[in-house]
Amino acid sequence: MRDHKKQTQGTYSNKGADYISKIAKEARIASRELASAPSQLKNAALLRAAVLINKHVDELIAVNGKDMAAAKQNDLAPALLDRLELTQPRIDAMIESLEKVASLDDPIGSMDSVRYMPSGIKIGSMRVPLGVVGIIYESRPNVTVEAASLSLKSGNACILRGGSEAFHSNQILSKILREALDDSGLPAAAITQLEATDRSLIGQLIGSTEYLDVLIPRGGKGLIERISKESKVNVIKHLDGNCHVYLDKQADIAMAVKVAVNAKTRRYGVCNAMETLLVHKDVSAKALPKVADELSEHKVELRGCSKTRDILINYQVKEATENDWFEEYLAPILAIKVVDDFQEAVNHINHYGSMHTDAIITDDKTTGEKFIQQVDSSSVMWNASTSFADGFEYGLGAEVGISTDKFHARGPVGLEGLTTKKYVVIGDGSIRP
């Protein structure tokens, strides 16, 4: 019995491996064609996809209804059901996003750092696609269109693995996208949605270093952590955002309160929300009650160090524990610490933070610049709210993801994150002595 089971698993796993290697090879071949496809062709395919989606709205909603019905039967949480649902406005938003991506500048083909060397060669760096991009995501079917369109625009082929709840919706969307490629004279294999949502296929995908150039997991922290840990393929990963605002002793208090409140309350469940407020001791007595007044109105729970609690004795402030400094609440909760000096603030951020986004409020130029230099985070801000940490706010045009890593891409990642460079050398029969 045991042997039989083993054999079955083996066969199954080989089937998965064969399937992934087949589609990945096809994607690799398609990626070569896409790498040198002119912008007009890529844009034509994006706009054609918009037209086709518009044409198939009723079918899309009907197919999505199947996914919704199954999800309801499986008692999916209301929040997940909401993400899964395709409605007319959501489909319109997809169409708009396709048109938007078509209108972006093509990141591919530009040459920079062109220089003439004394040896006689001319050398430059040309921006080129990474090749084949794998994207693993959860329940929202619109990610299928978003991920595929960003890959296509940047000249990459993509292999998509959407959530099992959205299986039918993702299949039809991918079919439409492939039809758009085909109609535009581009290879359909440049966009592939996995034909099944077996977890074993993810296992195959994350081991495919030969065929995949990068993996982008999008979704909950659990998914991202698991994939980052197990993947043999390079991953652009987005883990947590434990963001800080530091009110310096030379902060304009009114500005500081405004920015801190915005950073905390604009949206609670986002990675760029402030989770800990640090306040210089010289201004803490003046600033903290003002911050507490405003945050109380927003019903934000406060957790403070002992100095904070002494100052905010008339407010309800829980005692912050060591864990609070590490916490990404993603909720209306704020940890507050009074620090003795600038260096304590920087050290606190570098120790407890997640290197996502951290801000200083100060009127002193030297202090602002020191903060920018010394805080080791992907976004460092001076007199601005951490809420600005976002690809669109940064003018990237599109957001492939946010990287909490330092390698290859860091912070909000635009189309450029799906590209690499190659050296181009031009000579006139040049040889090296």
Add this chain to the structure above:
Amino acid sequence: MRDHKKQTQGTYSNKGADYISKIAKEARIASRELASAPSQLKNAALLRAAVLINKHVDELIAVNGKDMAAAKQNDLAPALLDRLELTQPRIDAMIESLEKVASLDDPIGSMDSVRYMPSGIKIGSMRVPLGVVGIIYESRPNVTVEAASLSLKSGNACILRGGSEAFHSNQILSKILREALDDSGLPAAAITQLEATDRSLIGQLIGSTEYLDVLIPRGGKGLIERISKESKVNVIKHLDGNCHVYLDKQADIAMAVKVAVNAKTRRYGVCNAMETLLVHKDVSAKALPKVADELSEHKVELRGCSKTRDILINYQVKEATENDWFEEYLAPILAIKVVDDFQEAVNHINHYGSMHTDAIITDDKTTGEKFIQQVDSSSVMWNASTSFADGFEYGLGAEVGISTDKFHARGPVGLEGLTTKKYVVIGDGSIRP
């Protein structure tokens, strides 16, 4: 007995883990200081190291003598003994290289893509160090100085693990480097040579994602492959160079022969040497005998496809097998294939090549540009010898390594490969609506 052994191993491995985590934490702290160290200070430390090495030449040669004696006793191959040995000219070269690195532009702190957004924020990208760099290398002790100086210049702390044969030489060199840091007011922990060469320490190092930002293995392909495969830390890896030259039908034959011969014979054991020559059928009868004449003088063994052998019937040409097209000979051997057209050449390179460096010889601009676009290699050349693929020839000033990967760094890697960027956002109390 078995239990005892297990316990010993356990204790040992914990000891290794504790040691690595201790030095890596110290390196992380030092890296924060180095990240904002002014160029003058970093350069002063580099020049101080040059002075100290010059002062300790006799001691260096004596200590290296111990390593040489042990290596001879262990019957190390003559080539390895040669790499291990420190001589006055080699020490002079180390000193020169320190002075050279000091004279390079500091890659850190420059801001680019600065833009003002409609929201009122100003945003830019600042180049910053990766943080802590691990470098694992083999017998040459001068790599200790080279690796440490490039890390220091780029504001990174480094953890070095040199080959066991060079243990004593590496220890004294690292001691000198740390003294130079200390003399210049920089933290000595920014340069650490492992205190032992146990392989288990490498195991700990390649698992230290928390403390290490990148690993650079330098040495044989075996070492690099093993580390790349097992490392949890990001690796800048340099695997093989199976480089091609393609003689197009519109090639200037004299130029083609000159370039091909240079690409093959300049040096045989290097990654940028040509290993396969592709020739368009229209010019093969004219070009191949000329190439064969010259290569025969250099005693290069030829292995050809059947068409090649038909043309070169008067030369000794072995039959090339499928394996030959994949082979990186690193030797005076050349595979030759006649292709029917441009596309066959490109497909051959993309299939059999290692995406290192590939060149076309053609007088036709359109064909040259198509080659540049379609060949998926880190360096693509037009009318130039593959021998130029080298950080110094590319004007990078220094070569940290050559990356055969596409992620983070590709092709010859200069100091910039040891850096990343962070977003800097400056506002005037800006909040996001």
